[in-house]
Amino acid sequence: MTRLDGGLGRFWNQVVHNLFRWFGAIGQEFRAHRGRVLVIGIPMFWLGLFFLLPFLIVLKISLTSALFGQAPPYSPIFDLTQDSTLVLRLTWTNYAALLKDSLYLSAYLNSLLFASISTLVALLIGYPIAYGIARAPPLWRLLLLVGVILPFWTSSLLRTYAMIGILKANGLINQLLLGVGIIDAPLDLLYTNLAVYIGIVYNYLPFMILPLTANLMRMDFTLLEAAEDLGARPWRAFLRITLPLSLPGIIAGAMLVFIPAVGEFVIPDILGGPDAITIGRVLWTEFFNNRDWPLASAVAVAMLLLIVVPTLIFEYVENRQQRVEAKR
Amino acid sequence: MNRRPWALYSAMAFGYAFLYIPIVSVIVFSFNKSRLVTVWGGFSTEWYGRLFRNEQILAAAWRSFLIACSSATVAVVVGTAAGLTLARFGRFRGRGLLSLMNSAPLVMPEVMLGLSALLFFVSLQQVIGWPSRGMTTIAIAHITFSACYVTVIVRSRLTMMDDSLEEAAMDLGARPWKVFFVITLPLIAPALLAGWLLAFTLSLDDLVVASFTSGPGASTLPMLIYSKVKLGVTPEINALAALIMGLVMIVVTIAGVLLHRQQKAATR
Numbered sequence: 005m006t007r008l009d010g011g012l013g014r015f016w017n018q019v020v021h022n023l024f025r026w027f028g029a030i031g032q033e034f035r036a037h038r039g040r041v042l043v044i045g046i047p048m049f050w051l052g053l054f055f056l057l058p059f060l061i062v063l064k065i066s067l068t069s070a071l072f073g074q075a076p077p078y079s080p081i082f083d084l085t086q087d088s089t090l091v092l093r094l095t096w097t098n099y100a101a102l103l104k105d106s107l108y109l110s111a112y113l114n115s116l117l118f119a120s121i122s123t124l125v126a127l128l129i130g131y132p133i134a135y136g137i138a139r140a141p142p143l144w145r146l147l148l149l150v151g152v153i154l155p156f157w158t159s160s161l162l163r164t165y166a167m168i169g170i171l172k173a174n175g176l177i178n179q180l181l182l183g184v185g186i187i188d189a190p191l192d193l194l195y196t197n198l199a200v201y202i203g204i205v206y207n208y209l210p211f212m213i214l215p216l217t218a219n220l221m222r223m224d225f226t227l228l229e230a231a232e233d234l235g236a237r238p239w240r241a242f243l244r245i246t247l248p249l250s251l252p253g254i255i256a257g258a259m260l261v262f263i264p265a266v267g268e269f270v271i272p273d274i275l276g277g278p279d280a281i282t283i284g285r286v287l288w289t290e291f292f293n294n295r296d297w298p299l300a301s302a303v304a305v306a307m308l309l310l311i312v313v314p315t316l317i318f319e320y321v322e323n324r325q326q327r328v329e330a331k332r
Numbered sequence: 333m334n335r336r337p338w339a340l341y342s343a344m345a346f347g348y349a350f351l352y353i354p355i356v357s358v359i360v361f362s363f364n365k366s367r368l369v370t371v372w373g374g375f376s377t378e379w380y381g382r383l384f385r386n387e388q389i390l391a392a393a394w395r396s397f398l399i400a401c402s403s404a405t406v407a408v409v410v411g412t413a414a415g416l417t418l419a420r421f422g423r424f425r426g427r428g429l430l431s432l433m434n435s436a437p438l439v440m441p442e443v444m445l446g447l448s449a450l451l452f453f454v455s456l457q458q459v460i461g462w463p464s465r466g467m468t469t470i471a472i473a474h475i476t477f478s479a480c481y482v483t484v485i486v487r488s489r490l491t492m493m494d495d496s497l498e499e500a501a502m503d504l505g506a507r508p509w510k511v512f513f514v515i516t517l518p519l520i521a522p523a524l525l526a527g528w529l530l531a532f533t534l535s536l537d538d539l540v541v542a543s544f545t546s547g548p549g550a551s552t553l554p555m556l557i558y559s560k561v562k563l564g565v566t567p568e569i570n571a572l573a574a575l576i577m578g579l580v581m582i583v584v585t586i587a588g589v590l591l592h593r594q595q596k597a598a599t600r
Contacts, residue, residue: 039508040421047414047479048426051433054476058452062444065451076454129350132343148344150588155351157584159537161554162573165561166354169361172565174371176357209351267441269540274561287443291544301451304444315439316432 059308066301067094078298098302108286108303112310115282118197118272119265122204123212126261127254129205130212134253135246137213138220149217156210164274167203168194171275199275204265211260219253220246255322259315266311283307355577362574367567379571389556389572396536396553399467403474404531408524410475411482411531416516418483419490437477438484446544449473453545465547473545474538478531485530489523490516522591529587533580 033041068078083091102108137148155163170176171193178190193199223246231241269284283303291300362380366373383389414434418427437445453469456462463469497519501511517524539554546555553576560569 043413044417044421044424044426044430047410047417047434047483048430050410050479051414051430051476054449054452054472055433055437058448061451061455062448076458129343129347132340133347136340136344150585151348151351153588154581154584155355157533158355158577158580159533159554161537161539161557161561162358162577163354165557165565165569165573166358168561168565169357169570170354176353206350206354209347263439264441267443269441269443270558274558284441284443287447288540291447297451300447304447307441307444312436312440312444316435319435319439
């Protein structure tokens with residue numbers, strides 16, 4: 005609990021004063037370049053109102069305590085006490101709960117594990133495809149590319165649903181293995197961690213292949229011929245030339261798979277068992293099942309700090325590096 | 333290379349099989365007569381017939397379609413304005429903030445976007461009594477994240493494009509608005525179409541954000557599918573999934589052919 009006093013009046017005075025100055029500056033700018041301000045204003049207004057402000061509200065609610073069975077189900081942050089002073093009530097209990105209960109830490113680690121292993125597998129499956137597309141003759145290249153792009157456009161929920169039919173006890177894989185006689189009893193594939201890995205790789209494989217293909221298509225393959233002429237074995241030429249040159253494509257593809265996979269809810273929820281707990285599932289459960297809005301908000305803030313901020317910093321550094329290299 | 337790289341070919345064949353076998357199997361079993369989803373019982377279009385008589389599904393599909401159309405249209409307007417700002421307006425105060433607000437939703441888990449949108453709508457309703465949760469709130473939340481994808485497409489199209497035509501028009505005395513509508517807009521039209529389609533499919537596919545921001549009686553098609561999938565695989569959902577996937581693939585192929593032709597004509 006924090007108490008606001010004395011300096012509060014001066015503080016608000018300052019805020020109002022600055023707001024007026026700010027509006028004045030916008031007005032001046034508007035008179036000078038009306039169209040320009042309007043164009044900038046549209047996305048600024050929309051994202052400011054519907055993206056930035058909501059996040060500040062999440063931050064606020066994460067600092068309140070849950071009031072079950074009331075609307076809204078969280079405590080107000082301002083309170084009027086009996087001697088009519090305004091009291092700001094903030095509580096850290098939600099964040100303390102995140103640190104105390106090992107469920108949240110293990111959900112976070114689980115998410116990272118699911119995402120990183122799936123990214124690696126997607127790279128192993130996707131690289132040969134991207135390489136094959138890049139080296140195919142033009143017509144084949146187009147057809148193969150369309151073959152990757154089409155699943156990219158189809159619904160992730162429906163494709164995850166399609167995976168159930170493959171993995172379940174009397175699904176395609178089990179029928180195939182039973183038919184060939186490799187196994188006597190159906191394997192438990194669905195509702196396991198393995199199913200989650202397969203689902204994530206399956207869903208995000210196009211995200212890995214497309215940037216890799218774009219990168220490999222720009223590569224100068226005469227370098228490989230030169231290496232062969234100089235006596236390098238194909239594998240050595242691949243490891244020393246193709247792989248290093250395609251590193252930017254690998255990084256781009258890996259980011260596109262890893263980032264959405266960490267916060268994924270649908271795939272672990274539909275394909276995974278009850279122990280396939282990811283951070284996305286935890287937030288969903290806190291909100292929909294436990295109806296604990298403040299705790300769900302605290303999970304969201306933790307996700308922002310642990311997932312979104314590192315990603316944005318990584319992307320910023322990566323972009324700057326590319327710009328520096330482009331200038332050279 | 334004279335030798336045929338068989339290892340590469342088989343790796344590619346495996347990859348494409350992995351991508352397509354689940355989809356093909358859903359489509360095949362949607363024509364299955366038997367109620368047992370994995371045992372073949374003969375050809376039948378029974379489940380499609382049931383689908384078209386199921387009013388709950390039809391209503392949800394229509395709702396999803398309306399939300400996707402309206403949110404894609406607004407997202408293109410907002411995203412084009414943002415793309416134009418970031419690609420053409422140089423430095424101005426607030427550019428960093430706009431750029432951050434545009435890239436953050438792209439890397440943000442859907443559960444976070446959904447939760448923050450819902451808590452915002454609830455707080456707003458307490459203060460001004462609007463909006464009540466339903467199709468409007470879903471559409472607004474969808475616009476917010478799909479506009480960011482449109483921005484990326486429009487922005488990259490504008491940075492690849494030479495701005496000499498626009499400058500020439502300006503030099504000849506055209507007002508900025510005229511330059512935009514007569515020169516820039518036709519040139520970026522393919523990017524706008526691609527952006528609209530992407531925004532449309534993002535909205536049509538979205539389960540998580542819609543689940544958070546929806547109100548009573550406003551279930552979208554993905555929400556309905558999700559609740560049924562949780563209960564198990566049914567032939568009806570197979571038919572629905574096959575129908576949607578088939579439609580999306582046809583539309584995307586047609587749009588791709590159109591864009592490809594247009595691009596060829598432009599480079600000629």
